Amino acid sequence: MKLIKIILYPKHLIERCFEYNLFFRPSTYPKIRPQVASASIAVGQVKGTHFLGRWCIATLLLMVWALAVPANASLEIDITRGHLDPTPLAIPNFSGSTDPERLIGEQIASVIRADLERSGLFKILDQASYIEQQRNIDLKPKFAEWRVINADALLAGRVEIENENRIRVDVRLWDVFAETHLFGQQMGTTPENWRRIAHKIADAIYQKLTGESGYFDTRVVFIAESGPKINRVKRLAIMDQDGANPTFLTPGSYTVLTPRFSPTAQQITYLSYSSMVPSVFLFNIETGRQEVLGDFPGMTFAPRFSPDGKKVIMSLVQDGNSDIWVMDLRTRRRARLTSASAIDTSPSFSPDGSKIVFNSDRGGSPQLYIMNADGSNIHRISFNRGRYSAPVWSPRGDLIAFTQQNKGRFHIGVMRPDGSGERILTTAYLDEGPTWSPNGRVLMFTREVRPGGGPRVHSIDLTGSNLRRVETPGDSSDPAWSPLIE
Amino acid sequence: MKIKLLCLVAAFAVSACASDPQTTQISTPTAEPVQPPVSSRVTSVETHTTEPVYVARPGSIEEFSTNAGDRVYFAYDSYTLSAEARATISKQAAWLNSYPRTRILVAGNCDERGTREYNLALGARRSNSLKEYLVNLGVDPSRVTTISYGKERPIDPRSVGAAWSINRNAHTAIVSGAAS
Numbered sequence: 001m002k003l004i005k006i007i008l009y010p011k012h013l014i015e016r017c018f019e020y021n022l023f024f025r026p027s028t029y030p031k032i033r034p035q036v037a038s039a040s041i042a043v044g045q046v047k048g049t050h051f052l053g054r055w056c057i058a059t060l061l062l063m064v065w066a067l068a069v070p071a072n073a074s075l076e077i078d079i080t081r082g083h084l085d086p087t088p089l090a091i092p093n094f095s096g097s098t099d100p101e102r103l104i105g106e107q108i109a110s111v112i113r114a115d116l117e118r119s120g121l122f123k124i125l126d127q128a129s130y131i132e133q134q135r136n137i138d139l140k141p142k143f144a145e146w147r148v149i150n151a152d153a154l155l156a157g158r159v160e161i162e163n164e165n166r167i168r169v170d171v172r173l174w175d176v177f178a179e180t181h182l183f184g185q186q187m188g189t190t191p192e193n194w195r196r197i198a199h200k201i202a203d204a205i206y207q208k209l210t211g212e213s214g215y216f217d218t219r220v221v222f223i224a225e226s227g228p229k230i231n232r233v234k235r236l237a238i239m240d241q242d243g244a245n246p247t248f249l250t251p252g253s254y255t256v257l258t259p260r261f262s263p264t265a266q267q268i269t270y271l272s273y274s275s276m277v278p279s280v281f282l283f284n285i286e287t288g289r290q291e292v293l294g295d296f297p298g299m300t301f302a303p304r305f306s307p308d309g310k311k312v313i314m315s316l317v318q319d320g321n322s323d324i325w326v327m328d329l330r331t332r333r334r335a336r337l338t339s340a341s342a343i344d345t346s347p348s349f350s351p352d353g354s355k356i357v358f359n360s361d362r363g364g365s366p367q368l369y370i371m372n373a374d375g376s377n378i379h380r381i382s383f384n385r386g387r388y389s390a391p392v393w394s395p396r397g398d399l400i401a402f403t404q405q406n407k408g409r410f411h412i413g414v415m416r417p418d419g420s421g422e423r424i425l426t427t428a429y430l431d432e433g434p435t436w437s438p439n440g441r442v443l444m445f446t447r448e449v450r451p452g453g454g455p456r457v458h459s460i461d462l463t464g465s466n467l468r469r470v471e472t473p474g475d476s477s478d479p480a481w482s483p484l485i486e
Numbered sequence: 487m488k489i490k491l492l493c494l495v496a497a498f499a500v501s502a503c504a505s506d507p508q509t510t511q512i513s514t515p516t517a518e519p520v521q522p523p524v525s526s527r528v529t530s531v532e533t534h535t536t537e538p539v540y541v542a543r544p545g546s547i548e549e550f551s552t553n554a555g556d557r558v559y560f561a562y563d564s565y566t567l568s569a570e571a572r573a574t575i576s577k578q579a580a581w582l583n584s585y586p587r588t589r590i591l592v593a594g595n596c597d598e599r600g601t602r603e604y605n606l607a608l609g610a611r612r613s614n615s616l617k618e619y620l621v622n623l624g625v626d627p628s629r630v631t632t633i634s635y636g637k638e639r640p641i642d643p644r645s646v647g648a649a650w651s652i653n654r655n656a657h658t659a660i661v662s663g664a665a666s
Contacts (some may be wrong), residue, residue: 229643255638258602271606278633299610299634302603315607317634320565320614322607343607359604365563366604389601403601429645432601451645478602 086123087152087209089116090176092130094157094169095137104167104194105159111198112155114242115216116205119442120466125151137172146176153182155205167191171201173208182208195244196485203484215437216241219482220444221259221268222457224248225475229452234477236270236283241481243471249283250274250290258302258433259283261482264309268480269293271301280314282329294327294334302345307353313337315345324358324375337375348393348400349373350417357381357391357400357417368402370417381419386411390433393417395483396440399462403432403445412445414462425464430455433477438484444470446477545585545665550658554581558616560654563600565611567619575616578658579623586626588663592616594634595641595657597650602636609634616656631661 091113094105116122131145137156146154157171166188173182185204187197196217203214224237224246236256239246250256250272259270266285271278272292280293280303294300296316303314310329315322316336324347327334338344342362349356353373360369366389368382382388386406393400394414404411404424410431415422430448437443440462447458447469454475460467470479542549550556555578558571567575582588594609594616613632621627642649 230640232638234638257606257638276631299606301606315603317607317610320611320618320632322610343604343611345607346601346603359601361604366600387600389604405599405601408599430598452643 086121088123088125088150089153089155089205090125090130090146090149090151091116091155092127094159094171096159096161098161101159101161101167104161104191105157108159108169108194108198108201109155109157111195111242112202112205115199115202118242118468119206120461121206121210125149137170140179141174141176143174143176143179146174151176153205153209155201157201161191162188165190167194167197169194169197169201171204173205195240199241212441213439213484215439215442215481215484217485218438219261219485220435220457220470221249221261221270221480221482222472222476223257223259223478224472225455225477226252236268237472237476238268238285239472246473249285249288258478260304260480262305262309263307263483264305267305267309269303269305269312271303280312282312293329294332296325296334300325302347304348306349307351313347313349313356315347324356326373337371338378346390348391350393351395351397355393355417357393359389359391368400368415368419381415381417382422383419384422392434392436394436394440395438399440401434401436401443403434412443412460414443423464425460425462426458426467429453431458433479435480437481444479444481446479543665545588547660547664550578550581550660550664554578556658557655559651560612560656562597562650562654563608565594565608565615567615571616572619575619576623579620579625582620582625582629583623585663585665586629589629589661590631591659591661592630592632593639593657593659594632595639595653595655596637597653598637598640598645599650600637605636606634609636612654612656616658 091109093102093109096102096105113124117124129149131148132142137158141154141156154174154176155171156174157169160168162168167190168186168188170184170186172184174180175182183204185201187200189197199217202216206212206214206216218241219238220241221236221238224235225232227233233252234255234257235248235252236250236259237246237248254272254274256273257271259268261268268283268285270281270283272281272290275292278299278301279296280300282291282293293303293312297318299317300314303312305312311326312329313324313326316325321341322343322345323336323340324338324344325334325336337356340360340362342360343366344358344360346359347356348358355370356373357368357370359366361367363380366387367380368388368391369378369380371378382402386404388402388404390403391400398416399414400417401412401414404413409427410429411424412426412431412434413422413424425443426445428447428449429451430446432446434443434445442459442461444457444459446455448455455477457470457472457476457479458467459470542552555574558567558574560566582590592613594611594613596605596609600608610632613634617627617630617632620630640649640653642652
């Protein structure tokens with residue numbers, strides 16, 4: 001096993017980041033401290049939830065949420081439909097008794113608004129229309145004053161700076177029409193970690209109102225691109241799901257491609273041209289250590305973790321031919337899964353780990369195939385017109401997202417694992433490389449709107465609506481979504 | 487060399503020199519036209535041959551790319567060698583067999599009309615096609631390393647057919663053993 005150690009942020013890198021006006025910070029999340037919740041007027045059952053076990057165990061301490069779950073929530077959103085009619089929410093700035101508290105309160109509220117708005121499921125009502133001013137959030141709001149502006153739900157929050165290292169945030173979500181308390185939460189963290197509090201609150205609201213887990217407290221690894229097309233600089237980078245906190249992880253002196261997040265650890269696997277033979281690497285986000293994965297007799301590429309995070313599946317080139325191999329990360333034992341004299345690449349496990357979807361031209365053109373995890377029972381699933389590639393299995397298991405090329409255009413689409421129910425969601429000069437949000441409701445992908453325009457990460461709902469550009473400091477490609485930071 | 491060239495020029499006039507970089511002396515015929523207008527009398531033009539500024543040294547990287555050719559091209563989504571590609575590779579093999587201490591890196595490249603990972607696999611096939619043909623022509627396989635850049639290293643940045651044709655290639659680089 002070869003180890004390559006790099007210092008994460010040498011001076012020239014830091015300067016480069018400032019050049020791009022990036023918010024620079026350590027690449028691991030600050031701690032969120034444990035907090036006993038007070039849910040004095042919460043109704044229903046209180047759930048203590050455990051936290052952050054497997055993947056942030058070293059950096060994140062235990063935290064307790066209080067979730068007050070009413071027996072029958074009257075306000076529910078069906079997120080399986082298109083959303084022509086987003087749910088109106090009122091989210092006033094969080095209150096505080098000092099200016100610094102009110103400032104953090106404004107910032108948190110604005111991140112929550114942006115998260116929910118971007119999901120396409122919610123419409124955040126204009127703050128100027130709010131009649132009732134913030135008072136004690138533990139008191140019932142004047143529901144009539146929120147009904148008048150047509151708010152379906154009201155989020156009220158309060159910030160308290162307990163000391164210079166710690167803030168406490170209390171929130172309550174109210175159903176304006178049923179006049180019920182939907183949930184109350186209290187969280188504590190360091191002051192500079194207020195963004196994560198905001199994302200967690202947005203996730204809680206999303207979950208409460210849609211019945212599905214959210215995806216706001218997540219990050220995205222991607223390739224930050226710069227320079228002319230014939231001499232492109234491609235660096236590994238990471239950002240929050242909303243584009244905040246972009247940070248470079250590699251220096252740009254060598255090309256890196258196709259990063260993928262571990263489902264269970266602060267780890268990324270990707271293709272790096274840093275050595276003589278382009279190879280699959282692992283990157284530890286907490287330590288910054290890069291490590292070539294395995295001592296394969298040829299170029300390795302197209303890596304992806306297994307759902308349990310214990311294996312990496314990838315392509316190996318031997319005598320010009322790409323086949324799919326799997327490597328156990330602990331034992332470093334590797335096994336060959338395909339052996340056709342055809343291109344076999346872009347493998348992706350089903351969430352239960354039993355099957356693998358991949359890209360092969362064994363039928364004469366690139367198409368999608370599924371096999372069992374041991375390489376048996378290979379069968380084709382894409383039969384419509386065009387060329388299919390870059391398949392990714394949904395974390396829910398019910399769909400496979402892919403890239404389709406047809407008549408000179410590229411598309412992102414989805415189909416069921418048996419090949420039925422194909423739906424094309426996007427079209428552009430270049431759309432490729434989809435990645436799923438951890439709840440399987442949103443896809444990010446690389447888009448080049450017009451030839452030579454430079455690629456940018458975009459996102460779209462599974463319904464095919466709500467297409468958005470994800471704001472990155474420059475050109476960006478190959479996004480890969482992290483799991484939900486529990 | 488200069489004298490030889492001049493002789494050639496004398497024999498074939500302008501057309502013989504079309505592909506040579508040297509300029510040559512041309513003696514324009516001075517036979518009188520039947521009814522020459524006074525204003526259009528033909529006068530002779532003299533040009534002088536200059537020595538080539540630079541000649542690639544035998545065994546150098548430059549000589550390889552000039553005389554053998556360092557790039558062969560492919561059809562869309564294909565790694566089959568065309569007749570033209572095979573002719574180029576034959577010249578590469580002859581050169582490599584003349585300079586047996588040289589080592590090469592063959593890079594496979596693709597146009598942008600494919601997805602990233604598929605193109606990495608396709609580029610690997612292209613570089614391997616070239617390597618196999620060289621080996622068949624007697625080049626020791628241990629002298630040939632292959633790599634794929636997929637669609638990451640276009641040489642023409644435009645998104646038009648002519649650029650895509652150029653960007654679908656296998657490039658041979660001498661990495662060691664060449665004369666400098």
